Each structure stands twice: as structure tokens, then as C-alpha cells.
Amino acid sequence: MALQLDLEEQEQFDQLKHFWSRWGDYLVWLLIVILGAYAAWNGWHYWQRREAAQSAVLFETVERAAESADLNLMERSFGDIKSKFGSTTYSNQAGFLVSKVYYEQGQSQKAEDSLNWVIKNPVEPGYEALARLRLSALFIERGALQEAKTVLSEKITPEFTPLVEDRLGDIDFIEKQTDSAKTHFLKAWSGLDSRAPYKKFLEAKLNALGIDPASAGPLIQPGAEKQNTETKPKG
DSSP states (O other): OOHHHHHHHHHHHHHHHHHHHHHHHHHHHHHHHHHHHHHHHHHHHHHHHHHHHHHHHHHHHHHHHHTTOHHHHHHHHHHHHHHHTTSHHHHHHHHHHHHHHHTTTTOHHHHHHHHHHHHHHOOHHHHHHHHHHHHHHHHTTTTTTHHHHHHHHHHHGGGGHHHHHHHHHHHHHHHHHHEEEEEEHHHHHHHSSSOOTTHHHHHHHHHHOOOOOGSSSSSSOHHHHHHHHHHSOOO
């Protein structure tokens, strides 16, 4: 009986040796890959948490400097957060804050530079869109209307399209292109949710131009009316 068990154990041992001789290296490498991926995942999340914590500390420094109008400290802190933590949301938020402070201090060029940095280094599309809108407002204020149009011409996240249309309408209105301004304002009004408070403001703009947006009907794309006339059969 003991001999029979020994033979069975030997057979199982031989099968195990054969299995490992054939698949052992593969299983070892597979285990290394799995453990490596797990370690990398943990390391990535640790790095993200550390980056977020350190960038938050720098952002607080930017905030304190902004509140006290310490422009030198604010500029140094903003430079640090750009160079070390430019991929974090705090860097973009710092860009908006720094731009606001520079604008209030009458340093328009530095305010524009801060927004341009956010545009070139957006953490997410919404930050880029907001930076473009704010930069266009600075351009409009100093009369650089073509530059304002240019900064708004890039494709942006759809959620901000109504606000871009509204800003383009403002530019056209300043340039006395009333019909084009009406079209932009109508697009902006149509694109906003009915519960959006800004929709009332847009409605007031359109009313001032003699338009009731609720009864304006569907928008006609430029050139569509001409095309319909040309393709309409005679007779």
C-alpha cells in the first residue's frame, strides 16, 4: 500500500515537474507583470496625491500674495506652480487668479500672458474655454477686436459655445454689424438651458435690438436663403 502511494506521489511530482518545465517561466513573467502593474498603479496614485498636496500648498501661497497685493511673491509662486505642477488643476486656477490681480493692478499685458499660459496648458477643456473668454474680454476692452475674434475662433468644448456666440455678438455690435450680432445673440440664447440666469440677459439684449427670441423661429444659416432660391424650380 505504501509502495502504491509512493508511485502515485512520484507520478504527480513528475507531472508537476513537466508542467513547470513547460510553463514555469511564462507564469513567473506573468506574475512579474501583474505585480509590476499593481505597483505602478499604486505609485501613480501616490504621485498624484503628492502632486495635488504640494500644488495646493503653492496655490495657497499665490492666494495669500494676491490678497496682500504682493506681486513679487505672487509671480514667484505662480512660476513655481507652472514649472513643477503645471499638470494640476491648481496651476490653471492660479493662472486665472494671477490674471485677475494683474488686471486690477493695471498690468494688462501680464494679465493676458497669464491667460495665454492657461490656454496653452489646459488641464481640461473647460479651463481653456474660460481662459479664451476672459482673454477676449481684455482684447475688447483695449479695442483689439480682431484679436478677440481670433482667440474665440478655436474649437472649444460645446458647453461654452453659447457664451462664445454671445461674445462674438458683442464684437459685431461694437463694429456696428447689427445683423450679424443678432444672429450670434440668437444662437447664444438658443444654446442656453432655459434655467440659465444669463438667458434673461441675452433676451434683454435681443429685445433692445427689436427681436423677441421666443418667436424668432429657427435660425437661417448664412447663404441658405440664397441657395433655396437658386434651387427652387421655375414655373
